[in-house]
Amino acid sequence: MCGIVGIVGKSNVNQSLYDALTVLQHRGQDAAGIVTSHGGRLFLRKDNGLVRDVFQQRHMQRLVGQVGIGHVRYPTAGSSSSAEAQPFYVNSPYGITLAHNGNLTNVEQLSREIYESDLRHVNTNSDSEVLLNVFAHELAVRGKLQPTEEDVFAAVAGVHARCKGGYAVVAMITGYGVVGFRDPYAIRPIVFGHRHTDEGVEYMIASESVALDVLGFTLIRDLAPGEAVYITEDGNLHTRQCAANPQLSPCIFEHVYLARPDSLMDGVSVYKARLRMGEKLAEKILRERPDHDIDVVIPIPDTSRTSALELANHLGVKFREGFVKNRYIGRTFIMPGQAARKKSVRQKLNAIELEFRGKNVMLVDDSIVRGTTCKQIIQMAREAGAKNVYFCSAAPAVRYPNVYGIDMPSPHELIAHGRSTEQVAELIGADWLIYQDLPDLIDAVGGGKVKIEHFDCAVFDGQYVTGDVNEVYLNKIEQARNDASKATAEAVSAIIDLHND
Numbered sequence: 001m002c003g004i005v006g007i008v009g010k011s012n013v014n015q016s017l018y019d020a021l022t023v024l025q026h027r028g029q030d031a032a033g034i035v036t037s038h039g040g041r042l043f044l045r046k047d048n049g050l051v052r053d054v055f056q057q058r059h060m061q062r063l064v065g066q067v068g069i070g071h072v073r074y075p076t077a078g079s080s081s082s083a084e085a086q087p088f089y090v091n092s093p094y095g096i097t098l099a100h101n102g103n104l105t106n107v108e109q110l111s112r113e114i115y116e117s118d119l120r121h122v123n124t125n126s127d128s129e130v131l132l133n134v135f136a137h138e139l140a141v142r143g144k145l146q147p148t149e150e151d152v153f154a155a156v157a158g159v160h161a162r163c164k165g166g167y168a169v170v171a172m173i174t175g176y177g178v179v180g181f182r183d184p185y186a187i188r189p190i191v192f193g194h195r196h197t198d199e200g201v202e203y204m205i206a207s208e209s210v211a212l213d214v215l216g217f218t219l220i221r222d223l224a225p226g227e228a229v230y231i232t233e234d235g236n237l238h239t240r241q242c243a244a245n246p247q248l249s250p251c252i253f254e255h256v257y258l259a260r261p262d263s264l265m266d267g268v269s270v271y272k273a274r275l276r277m278g279e280k281l282a283e284k285i286l287r288e289r290p291d292h293d294i295d296v297v298i299p300i301p302d303t304s305r306t307s308a309l310e311l312a313n314h315l316g317v318k319f320r321e322g323f324v325k326n327r328y329i330g331r332t333f334i335m336p337g338q339a340a341r342k343k344s345v346r347q348k349l350n351a352i353e354l355e356f357r358g359k360n361v362m363l364v365d366d367s368i369v370r371g372t373t374c375k376q377i378i379q380m381a382r383e384a385g386a387k388n389v390y391f392c393s394a395a396p397a398v399r400y401p402n403v404y405g406i407d408m409p410s411p412h413e414l415i416a417h418g419r420s421t422e423q424v425a426e427l428i429g430a431d432w433l434i435y436q437d438l439p440d441l442i443d444a445v446g447g448g449k450v451k452i453e454h455f456d457c458a459v460f461d462g463q464y465v466t467g468d469v470n471e472v473y474l475n476k477i478e479q480a481r482n483d484a485s486k487a488t489a490e491a492v493s494a495i496i497d498l499h500n501d
């Protein structure tokens with residue numbers, strides 16, 4: 001997952017884009033970028049690092065213009081070289097820049113087509129640069145000096161016909177406007193909204209509604225699967241369904257971990273969904289061990305707090321903050337490389353001994369992926385004097401790779417891959433381990449006021465909604481993106497870069 005944002009404003013949008021990216025920082029900590037457009041010129045700043053580190057005052061001053069897009073990156077393709085930071089730019093037609101959240105599954109075929117048939121050059125290994133070139137080609141073949149919304153929507157339809165995988169996109173067509181679109185399964189999230197100013201109405205497109213809230217925009221709605229929204233530079237908004245067979249199947253892991261709890265996704269409150277996860281998990285605990293001896297429920301900050309609170313309420317057991325989080329350390333799961341992740345867990349979380357000593361503690365996390373966090377946390381709970389350490393996960397066991405924008409390419413790096421619950425419990429050192437059941441998770445997210453029937457649950461059930469993901473593909477991405485190969489890719493790609501300062 002990455003964070004994307006686009007604004008068509010009535011005054012300079014640099015500060016709003018910066019603020020929105022800060023709000024979306026939890027979706028990507030590796031690189032950040034903003035491009036604005038003014039008087040037919042583009043102004044770009046992108047680099048590796050957090051938003052607050054990438055943009056110095058001198059960069060902000062140069063980012064002039066009332067229209068712009070931005071990105072925070074968590075790499076899932078190519079490398080984490082700064083050359084692959086987004087937005088990407090292509091000069092023809094019109095000058096188009098693009099920011100992408102997701103991952104394409106047919107990138108090899110597209111790269112070939114782009115070079116051999118579309119006669120285009122791609123300078124990095126990023127799937128997002130490929131996606132930009134497909135969009136640019138589809139717009140170029142319309143052959144218009146001044147593209148209309150019909151041309152833009154036809155180009156998006158062309159992208160849907162050629163690209164496979166997960167993609168939520170914002171793209172800026174220099175001098176014309178900003179377009180946002182979502183893949184036909186709506187795997188990755190994207191919303192749009194408006195804000196009234198004295199100069200007129202401003203529009204914003206973003207990954208999560210929380211970015212709109214914080215900037216004083218009102219949410220209009222989520223983009224439907226396959227739908228596009230096009231806002232012209234003079235502030236006219238158009239929407240169109242551009243896919244032949246759209247089917248809403250959003251990524252359920254957004255609700256488990258990726259999204260902020262104060263976001264609404266496809267009409268569902270992430271916070272409420274997490275509360276319901278806690279409730280369902282409590283029911284399962286009571287079913288499995290009605291006479292359990294849990295003294296205290298302790299969340300593993302940050303993401304599991306919401307479900308842990310509700311779990312404790314439903315069990316009728318005390319809820320205690322047993323771990324304190326260092327607020328200056330980011331999210332560990334989305335860090336590149338296992339060594340950094342391992343080290344960060346200990347730096348990030350520290351136990352309050354009093355809450356553990358002599359007690360049977362139920363630790364709650366939103367998910368167990370590689371097992372990096374829970375292994376260390378259980379150890380810490382024991383060192384703090386816990387009598388028994390029980391562990392539960394608000395999500396089912398993560399057993400399969402993700403190919404739609406979450407960097408879990410290698411099944412062998414997943415602690416539950418090919419293992420039973422008991423085997424995982426032993427490996428992480430838990431006295432009792434409970435996973436949420438998948439139907440309960442689906443019900444927790446899709447069974448509230450707003451009903452959603454289909455989700456992309458691939459990491460839990462190995463079913464890939466786009467229908468094109470097979471063993472051959474999975475083996476290929478595992479080879480290309482396991483921790484060991486990534487380390488080599490970084491070294492090689494660090495030298496490819498275009499001037500950008």
Ligand SMILES: O=P(O)(O)OC[C@H]1O[C@H](OP(=O)(O)OP(=O)(O)O)[C@H](O)[C@@H]1O
Nearest residue numbers: 302303331332333368369370371372373
């Ligand atoms: O099994 P693992 O591979 O360790 O991955 C799962 C853990 O990683 C995430 O936490 P993270 O520190 O990224 O973010 P958070 O502060 O939002 O919980 C998630 O919330 C789990 O705690």
Ligand SMILES: NC(=O)CC[C@H](N)C(=O)O
Nearest residue numbers: 001002075076077101102
């Ligand atoms: N997490 C994402 O959405 C990644 C976007 C894109 N595939 C990249 O690697 O930059």
Ligand SMILES: [Mg+2]
Nearest residue numbers: 300301302303
């Ligand atoms: Mg966590």
